[in-house]
Amino acid sequence: MPLWRLGMFASLALNAAALALLLPRYIVSHPHHPGVVSLDQQHHACAPQPGTSGAAASAPSTGKPAVTSNSVIHLDHGDPTMFEAFWRETGDAAELVVPGWQTMSYFSDVSNVCWFMEPDFDQQVRRLHRTVGNAAVDGYHVLVGTGSTQLLMAALYALSPADAVQPTSVVSTAPYYSWYPAVTDFLRSGLFRWAGDASSFIGDAYIELVCSPNNPDGAIRDAVLGSGGSGKAVHDLAYYWPQYTPITRRADHDIMLFTMSKSTGHAGTRIGWALVKDREVARRMTKFVELNTVSVSKDSQLRAAKVLRAVSDGYDGGASASRHRLFDFGRRKMAERWRMLREAAAASGIFSLPEETSGRCNFANETAANNPAFAWLRCDREDVEDCAGFLRGHKIVTRSGNQFGAGPRYVRVSMLDRDDAYDIFIRRLASLK
Template identity: 95%
Template structure:
């Protein structure tokens, strides 16, 4: 989710978006080269009804979108789909809210506590408390939470620091929602097929199509899936069919690139492109931080990637950058003074000497960011 207060334009003289919004424009270069593989024409008479598949729990989900989601997960091997309900939402943020609604008892004496291990995604507390719901409320860092009833948000790889996360709480009355937006081969080795009760994904970070505003959930329990669907129904009366069909076309194009049996073996392989870009960008960032001497980054980690069938490094979509200068306590403020906007660590429940930096901007903007960072002493 972008920070609306940090929506600015980027040019060669004044970087205003690098490090802030996470807008995945890096992927534009890939999709420009794919020709008509992801193009779609929707006739004027199509997608006019509210309904898509009345026999499905998620009755407004286009069957083709369901099919392509399952196909892509089977191709990548990052999540189990057999025995799961696929739900569609207007981005994964809507499905995150739907999960909070579905998991919170309506007859509880107190709102259900929502927690996540710090540093946690900055939008978790903001979205949880936005409507001041009587069903749930933000309760902070999972590591300091005391109680048996809760909803734990587990983001893995984690936004903002890229760490691989597991739930830290364990209680019969507690529930977990796994946000796997970044569990794709361009960012991290695919070490296992995730099979959690609720898993959230989005096209924003998987393919770069943030503007399509489509996310999906894989949900084991039918009643939870039904309640999540009811939330989306009451919230937006379904999800844009046009966006669903475009997302299905895009996801299909990604799978086609790896479908050797179907004659695919296409040169247009999104995850290969993304991996090359992320490896190069992380190399540049580590060199810039070393040249500066004023910043540090988390140590590089790696693992056996079952998708690529090789050892691969973890190259997160965001960098968790620390300012090591003794005279700087507010890293975001320091960088802002040098025309680099970032999100401060305090927005993630962490020390303000840390900032989150986006690794997904266009090449020209990223190159200027690296140049500016390296020049800071």
Template identity: 45%
Template sequence: MCGVEIKKNGNGNSEINNNSTRNYENGNGITKINGNGNGITSNGVHHSSRQNDDVVINLDQGDPKMYFPYWKNVDDKCTITIKASELMSYFADVSNGGVFYQMPEFTEAVRRVHRVVGNAVADDRYIIGGTGSSQLFTVALKALASTVKSSTTDYENYRIPVVCAEPYYSCYGEALEEGKSEVYKWEGDANKFKVDGPYIEVVTTPNNPDGRCREPVVNKEGGMVICDLAYYWPQYTPITAPADYDVMLFTLSKATGHAGSRVGWAIVKNKEVAMNMIKVMTLETIGTCHEGQLRATKLLDFVADGYDDQLVDDKPDGLFEFGHRVLAERWEKLRAAVESCGAFSLPDFPSDFCNFWGKHCQPNPAYAWMELKSGGEAAKLMSELKIRTRCGTRFGVSAKYIRVNMMESDVSFNLFLERLSTIKLE
């Protein structure tokens, strides 16, 4: 017999038996074994039975490990020391009008880096730090809802709908449904929203998961917009104009790659909304970590210094050149692998003029939004190759889509390409 049977041993590893040909249940559904010994078929897609190793590649989370080589190379130039006696008080800014828990130098570093990049209007705006943009998202929701409730009694018992055009970031709806708020509720796809009255639309641009630049779609009276601009940096997309929405969210994790510091910031136009956000932050966490703010200040200033003509005569490659180069190379390799594989498709992105680079350039999104052409469950197929991805159903669309993190380490990304190359369309 020339067929093979792939099964799991007691340790969860694959064993190959060359004496039989049959179907088996792998815990994720039925997988058909090819009778000629060349491989297996799942969801109408053929892939080789060759095993790379037993390592599970996690491309589910948006962990920005690709930035490690850049920062490792400048360790001696971007270091902070915190003494045991420092940063002990709750208070970081005692000036009138300041956010008491926020270091003034952090606020200025945020404004400076946005001036350098030109991706957002930050001067003459309220800068509110938070524990990543995830916390600031829910804080902004509460602040906007509170603003509506305090302005009129017409909506006293009204739960304000929150919408976002699909495919939308998976954690928006999950966070709202888990929170079970009495003042707002998740209503899903903004394209299907027809209700009159106050509402909040979340606009992610470039979009997570598909990388496309977007605008609000509802545009009805009483609407409020939260703009998530986590990926509006020149390594990911052309900077066409400074964003200037009422509430804008940014995160250090995607700007510089320092996800573990858990630092984000909101840029807010309206004073009442800003004061409500500060109040919520004070009640929930008494502000944010001063150590994280200090590290973020050092990092943002280091990045900005690299693009200051008065400070740098002979400029080496800065953070944005590094990120742009790495992502451009990865997208080129992924497109070649997908074309060779034939089982998936990728979106195309038009080039645009980038004010930061001073030329037309191609977007290099932080995630690959991959569609399985056969229409099956793409995440299930990837799991058979020991690749963890995020299923399209979590983004409000079909399971034939998956989101793949393009910011992982070189080792993980190259291993992903290697395993992807074993899939062949029958």
């Protein structure tokens, strides 16, 4: 056999082997289509299944069932599946590969106060905040949590004196995130207790939760209670990212909370982080996570690091910057959706929305609108007192204003669902009279 034939043969064999190794990774798995699930089915179905033999691989989940024009549209959770379209375009830049033997230990970095945090996650969090300019990181401890909900509880635990006779009061200005009272009170802790609207609170010892931009209404907020004495503030900055709001200043509060769910859209990864100034507070927050879940999934931390790296690479890679720019995608989508929503509300005539505000965004270096992740929708029709019930009657599931310390004429609507569900929502809303 001449040499060139041998070379050709060897080369083809290598190609075949490479394809065999590569292809299984890039075959897009078929999404489940469990059909349209009614609300009742969603909440009451399901006896334990005997299960199959389990030897055949089953595909990863795809989130809520696919929708059709007759489906009930669920916009009560802020499920951020809008961002899937962006991440489908990024190829393997944000792909995670974990060999079977990797990161089996509980420990990640025993020299860090947050001993279970992956060093690369810490670095990528700091890098992204420097790139975006939305929060100070120098002199701060980074802590990782199982979503920012766990870190919120960790902050309540860390800020409540262990020897207090009375539980510390936890407050937030209404309308406040419905999860705050639920998370504060579900275990009936003797350390902290929900005390309602911050603007009517009287007392010295409190923890004020400040969400800005605010969930549910998108308002830009500051603490309303003085932070002297034994009052403390926790800043929930989940939505302080360029796709939702102009970045007007580098936030530098004592405790700041962020989450993958709203920054990059990776809710299923369950990764949040806290930037904490005081070492003793950071130590106590870490202790909470330890007692609650021992540590935080390293697989998720590694994925989060990969994803955050891909976001930063879009902007600060210099000449080699990626063409995939998350915040550009996000701003464009949010602006378009808010335009559609305002048009639908106008076409309907029975809804009102918060006024559009804007500001100078230091990140985009231009004036940008506030495009909140939730719409805070008010039903203006005289005979509709329960807006959530009214919308549910039209197969749109939202969260009632009641749950946010506001009236039932308001509802919170997620703006982050997939295009098909959002489009159906918009069409239905515009048709309501």
